Amino acid sequence: MAFFFEVLVTGLMVGIMYSLVALGFALIFKASDVFNMAQGDMSLLAGLALVGFLELNFPLWLALLCTIAIMTVLAYGTVFIVLKPLVARPPIMLFMATFGLAYMIQGIGQSIWGTQAKGLNLGIPDIPVTIGGLFLSTFDLTFGAVAGILVVILVWFFHKTRTGRALRAVSDDHEAALSVGIPLLKAWAVTWMIAGIVAVVAGIAWGTRMGVQFSISYIAYKALPVLIIGGLDSIMGVIIAGLVVGAGENLSEVFIGPYVGGGIQTFFPYLIALLVLYFKPYGLFGKEIIERV
Amino acid sequence: MNEKKEPILRAENITISFGGLQALDGVSLVIYPGEILGIIGPNGAGKTTMLNIINGFYKPDKGRIIFEGRERPKKMKPDLIAAQGIARTFQNLALFSGMSALGNIMVGRTMLMHSNIFSQGLYWGFSQKEEIEHRRAAERIIDFLQIENIRRTPASMLPYGLRKRVELARALAAEPKLLLLDEPMAGMNLEEKEDIARFILDANEELGYTIALIEHDMGVVMDICDRIVVLDFGKKIAEGTADEIKADPKVIKAYLGEAGG
Numbered sequence: 223m224a225f226f227f228e229v230l231v232t233g234l235m236v237g238i239m240y241s242l243v244a245l246g247f248a249l250i251f252k253a254s255d256v257f258n259m260a261q262g263d264m265s266l267l268a269g270l271a272l273v274g275f276l277e278l279n280f281p282l283w284l285a286l287l288c289t290i291a292i293m294t295v296l297a298y299g300t301v302f303i304v305l306k307p308l309v310a311r312p313p314i315m316l317f318m319a320t321f322g323l324a325y326m327i328q329g330i331g332q333s334i335w336g337t338q339a340k341g342l343n344l345g346i347p348d349i350p351v352t353i354g355g356l357f358l359s360t361f362d363l364t365f366g367a368v369a370g371i372l373v374v375i376l377v378w379f380f381h382k383t384r385t386g387r388a389l390r391a392v393s394d395d396h397e398a399a400l401s402v403g404i405p406l407l408k409a410w411a412v413t414w415m416i417a418g419i420v421a422v423v424a425g426i427a428w429g430t431r432m433g434v435q436f437s438i439s440y441i442a443y444k445a446l447p448v449l450i451i452g453g454l455d456s457i458m459g460v461i462i463a464g465l466v467v468g469a470g471e472n473l474s475e476v477f478i479g480p481y482v483g484g485g486i487q488t489f490f491p492y493l494i495a496l497l498v499l500y501f502k503p504y505g506l507f508g509k510e511i512i513e514r515v
Numbered sequence: 516m517n518e519k520k521e522p523i524l525r526a527e528n529i530t531i532s533f534g535g536l537q538a539l540d541g542v543s544l545v546i547y548p549g550e551i552l553g554i555i556g557p558n559g560a561g562k563t564t565m566l567n568i569i570n571g572f573y574k575p576d577k578g579r580i581i582f583e584g585r586e587r588p589k590k591m592k593p594d595l596i597a598a599q600g601i602a603r604t605f606q607n608l609a610l611f612s613g614m615s616a617l618g619n620i621m622v623g624r625t626m627l628m629h630s631n632i633f634s635q636g637l638y639w640g641f642s643q644k645e646e647i648e649h650r651r652a653a654e655r656i657i658d659f660l661q662i663e664n665i666r667r668t669p670a671s672m673l674p675y676g677l678r679k680r681v682e683l684a685r686a687l688a689a690e691p692k693l694l695l696l697d698e699p700m701a702g703m704n705l706e707e708k709e710d711i712a713r714f715i716l717d718a719n720e721e722l723g724y725t726i727a728l729i730e731h732d733m734g735v736v737m738d739i740c741d742r743i744v745v746l747d748f749g750k751k752i753a754e755g756t757a758d759e760i761k762a763d764p765k766v767i768k769a770y771l772g773e774a775g776g
Contacts (some may be wrong), residue, residue, distance in 0.1 A: 384621075384628045384646070391611045391622045398609035401570060402689060403597030403626040509613075 228356050229476045230469055235362035237468020238369040239431075242424040243441050244448040244460040245373070246417040252393040252455045253413040256305070256316040260324035262442025264418055267331040268293060268425035269434035273342050274335045282344065286422070293418030296327070301411040309406070328439060339435035342426065365427045372423055373461055376416070380457070389413055393455070447495035453508020463506065467491040521584065523548045523693055523725055529568055529578035538564045539575070540749040546693065551719050552727040553740030555760075557769060560746040562729045563606055566695045569727070570603050571596035583692070598626050600692035604682045604699060606729075612671035616662055616681045619670055620653045623688030627652075653688060659722075660684050660714055676707045683711070687718060694718070696728035700735060708732065712739055737761070745769065 246261045271292050275285035304323055308316050348361040380386040392399045392409040400406060428438050444467075452463030475487040498506060522545035529542045539561045546552050554562050567573045569580065571593035580587040582599060602623070611619050628645055657666055660680055665673060670681060679699060686694055699715065700708045712735050718724045730736045736743060737757040745753040745760060747769040753760055760766055 382646075383642075384625060387614070387618060387622050388625050390614060390618075391625075394611035394613050395609050397572070398605070398611065399622075400572070400593040401597055401603050401605075401609070402623050402685065403594050404622075405592070405594040 224355055226473075228358070229472050231356060231358055232362065233469035233472025234465050235359075235366045235468070236472065237465040238366050238461075239424065239427050239464075240441075240444055240448050240467050241461045241464025242369050242372070242420060242427060243445040244452065244464055245376075245457065246420045246424065247442075247445055247449055248452070248454060248457055248460045249413055249417045249420065252457070253389060254305070254316070254393075254410050255313050256320060257313075257454075258323075258417070259317065259320040259442070260300075260327055261417065261421065261445070262439040263324045263327040263331075264293065264296070264421035265425035265428065265441065266434070266436070266438040267296070267327050268418070268422040269342060269429035269438055270331045270335040270340075272422070272426065273340045273429070273434050276342075289422055290419055293422060294415050297414035297418050298411045301407055301414055305410065306407060324439070328436075332436070337436065339433045342429040342434050344426070344430055346430065361430070368423065369427070372420070373457075376420075377457065385412060444491070447491035449505075450495040451491075451498045451505060453505025455509055456505065456507035459505055459507025467494065470494055520547050520549075522546055523583060524569065525581040526565070526569065527579050527581070529565070529575045529580075531564060531568065531573060531575045531577075537749050539568070539746075541578070542746065542749070542751045543578075544744050544751065544754070546725060546727050547742075548692075548725050549719075549723065550725060550741040551715065551739055553736040553743040554727060554729045554746065555731070555733070555736055555743060556746035559748070561749045562746055563697055565746070566603060566697055566727070566729065569693075570601050570695055597689070600689075601695065602686040602689040602691035602693075603695035604679075604686050604697055606697040606701065608675075608678055608682055610670040610678055610682055610685070613669065615667050615669055616673070616677075616684070617653060617657070617666040619681055619685045620656055620688045621649065623685035624649050624652065626689055656684050656688050659687070659717070676703055679703070679711070680714075683714065687722075687724070692725065694724050694726045696726060696730075698729050698731065700730060700732060708735060715739060 243261065243265065246264065247258060250256055250258045250261070268289055271289045272285055275288050276282070280288065300323060304319050305316060308319055346361055346364050348359060350357045351360055351363075352358075380390055388399070388404045389409055389412060391402070391404055392406060392413075396406060399409070424441070425434070425438065428441055432438075448460055448463045448467050451466060452459030452461070471487045471490045474490045475484065479486045502508075524546040525543075526545070527543050529539050530537075531539045542561070542565065544552075544554075544565075554565060556562050564573065568575050571587075571591055574589065582601070587596070611622060614622070628649055657663055660683065662677065662680055662684065665677060665681075670678060673681065683696070683699060686696070696715070700711050703711065715726060715728070716739055719726055728736075728740070737760075740757065742754070742756060743760045744751060745763070745766050747765075752765045752769060753763045755763070
């Protein structure tokens with residue numbers, strides 16, 4: 223039984239990291255109905271930048287600040303240069319624009335910091351500890367805690383501050399938001415900036431785990447089933463779905479995998495996503511769109 | 516009543532067309548501070564288009580808007596116009612449905628709050644004081660519109676009549692210099708209409724709001740409006756007090772059709 227819980231908890235810890243990536247998608251989708259293909263590349267850029275600044279012997283806090291500054295510039299640039307001319311166009315056009323953005327971010331990041339895979343060591347020990355009879359990695363626990371704190375801050379920010387409320391207002395109704403004086407593009411830019419900060423945390427989490435390298439941008443695809451399960455526009459939903467996917471893939475790999483020769487992990491999340499699509503097309507927590515005909 | 520005062524808003528010669536449809540054709544109107552102006556007319560007369568131009572959703576092809584004595588730049592964005600002090604409600608409700616009634620009202624006050632994103636993030640000093648102060652103001656509006664018992668209810672769960680009231684609350688919360696109401700009583704029963712009419716009158720008389728409203732219920736319009744402008748097929752056909760409008764042959768024709776025709 224202890225083994226089961228160890229597998230479960232390890233899965234949940236990975237799941238939190240999926241949630242982080244999916245959270246970036248959900249934030250932007252909620253505010254602007256754009257599915258941002260560049261979310262994974264934003265994490266890659268954040269990781270590359272952070273390593274780059276650390277290599278210049280910046281202290282960690284300064285390197286983090288500089289990375290967040292880069293993500294902020296990127297957010298405002300994206301909204302005011304790439305998206306502004308496309309406002310009120312069909313969503314598919316904005317979607318395609320983010321595709322281009324993904325390649326640009328990747329290219330720019332790699333031309334500045336190189337294509338070499340780089341280690342990112344924040345000095346968090348990766349040793350197993352025993353908690354309540356379970357063997358757990360301190361590393362996983364640290365990032366679980368960081369992700370948890372980030373989520374709490376975000377939820378609080380969106381519900382208790384003026385800017386947070388304004389962002390939610392924009393995601394509910396563009397016209398009404400304009401009519402109470404909320405500037406649409408600025409609200410989008412702030413949303414992209416927050417998604418950028420989330421990408422920094424995701425970039426660090428994944429970068430320390432598997433090195434800062436090109437393939438970080440692929441974790442975006444891991445976030446897809448999470449988004450489908452949780453519902454594209456639900457922050458709470460994607461967090462829970464991330465946990466479900468993480469736990470699900472780990473449990474299935476360990477307990478079902480041996481019977482079929484392993485490798486279940488890679489497609490198991492999509493299987494859950496398919497089931498969810500079949501029964502709840504807007505995701506477990508997504509807003510159902512009811513249209514009058 | 517306020518003829519001697521300088522108008523708060525002057526729309527001059529407003530013309531706009533959508534494709535081949537001439538929605539407004541050379542319409543001028545003025546709104547005086549402290550009055551309730553009614554805008555009436557048959558369906559498709561251009562009433563909502565006029566409000567959309569005043570609050571900046573549409574840009575007129577011709578004509579100009581002068582607000583508080585200054586001409587509005589041609590391409591001014593609606594959020595900046597809202598920041599100047601023009602608030603509105605919508606014909607087909609536009610509430611933030613994911614938020615509570617209170618949340619909607621607090622968003623209405625966005626323009627009156629000034630602390631920046633970083634101090635909000637930290638919730639220190641000024642930012643916290645500001646939040647509490649505006650929460651108090653929101654409570655006064657909740658009190659005024661008698662929606663105390665639904666302040667925590669998500670807007671999407673409210674019945675239609677109350678949603679309309681929350682939308683009015685959100686607009687009032689912005690403490691606008693000019694309040695535009697697009698059919699505030701549409702789809703309500705008599706009792707609900709009387710409630711809203713009383714709130715509008717109180718907002719005007721007690722709180723001093725300047726209001727321009729569109730409404731189809733003639734009885735209500737005649738009762739609460741100081742002046743009335745009548746639009747028909749994109750043109751202004753009459754303007755005056757309730758009694759003048761009632762007696763105007765052009766208005767009677769627009770509403771009842773050609774006599775004997």
